[in-house]
Amino acid sequence: MSRSTLRTALGLSRGVSWPGALVLILALLGVWELYVDLGGADPLILPAPHAVAQSLFEDRGLLWSNFLVTAEEVVLGILVAAVAALALASAMHFFITVRRASWPVLIASQTIPIPMLAPVLVLWLGFGILPKLVVIALVSFFSIVVTTLAGFAAVDPDLIKLMRTFDMPRRRVFWSVELPSALPGVFTGTKIAVIVAVIGAVFAEQAGANSGLGYLFEQSIPQLLTARAYAAVVVLSLFAIALFALLTLAERLTVPWAYQPIGDPSR
């Protein structure tokens, strides 16, 4: 795959002006740097960008080892969420009673503040990866359910009628027609979920962990290592961007039809 196709596949060539984005980022960092350097804020509260950059370099070993822990939690958590969401959305699609019964519980589940839930999970599940997976899956899973259901609902009713005149069994209609139609929805929901999953990981680690970027963040603040805490956040942001781009790439490769205009304009 050439560089330009990769960029197209990642969806970064259209709609992003790289020189423009770079200028904007540098300008914002410049304003921030000047603000702190000219005494606008205590560097222990708001570190200057150069200090954060310095920490990114000097603490790279520490950041990397903690990053690996968080990355594993986030990737596994999103996988668990995607599988669970697909299963629930399928059940909700098939059975109207499941759909009606599930919505209020689903919405309520998203209103639970994670700082309230995380300690309970640590109490039940210990300090290992399990409570983190539950938190990440819980915050990720809602958007995937919603977009997958939308994918199921968008299947052309005439297509279902056609399959009925072919005597296709209901179960087969699901596997051969409805599920592939809903796959682009699964990807959309998962891309949205990436962002909240990273935030969820930080909260989960703060509730009880001995490694991870959220743990590092939590430890750095009382030690007055504010720049290190900010460096951890930068790593988290870059990780979320990378995950989002990877999912976009996977989407282009797995469900290419969702991007192509179906046929020519004369149809």
Next chain:
Amino acid sequence: MVAHVDMSASGAAPQTGERQGTGGVHVERVSRTFPSRTGEIHALDGVTLRAAPGEIVTVVGPSGCGKTTLLELICGLQAPDAGTVVSAPAALMPQRDLLLPWLSAIDNAALALRARGMGRDDARATAAPWLERFGLGEFERARPAELSGGMRQRVSFLRSLLAGKPVLALDEPFAALDAITRAEMQGWLAQVLTSEPRTVVLVTHDVEEAVVLGDRVVVMSARPGRVVCEVPVALARPRRRTDADVVALRERVLEALGMPA
């Protein structure tokens, strides 16, 4: 060659009491009403339509005359409010091709075979010679997005043909195509049905298409759909739209529709 596609084999398909394997279609004084927000939509009102085995009946009428409802009744997708529908098993061919974008042309064509539980390799082996015959041999592996509108419509028709039902219900099959492709496809369909006879009920709003393709043209009125008249088309095939007899019959049908030329 394709034993499971011909009419005798599909006669063994499970049928309900009212759907008999005669190969014909009998729609008797059928009415159909749908509830709507503003009251009721009277789609069909006492419509009688018969198609003998192997006959091509074209149904022409203005938009909203219940043509699609009629086809869905024949296919058993709906039940009439009044009257009876007795039909051999029927496969639908929709106006939009409705091909599955993630499947290749051959897998789309073989979908009805797969629906009946045929394995993938057998289904492909059955569909392949047909694609060849339909001029799509080189496009076996192409996705629908890579095919032209006419090609997609041919794949869609083949998919319905391979369903192996004695009756084909075609719902404005070429309405979405441009005029040139549409004319080509009409000639192509007439040719296919000569070599591969089926009982066909084809609805269209294109009067010319109705006359060129049909053994008989059934003219329907606007909502509520009623049969205005039937025009037999006793002309030799192949027919051309410019033939004097075709033009004369077209005038007659247009007149019956209340649109004198």
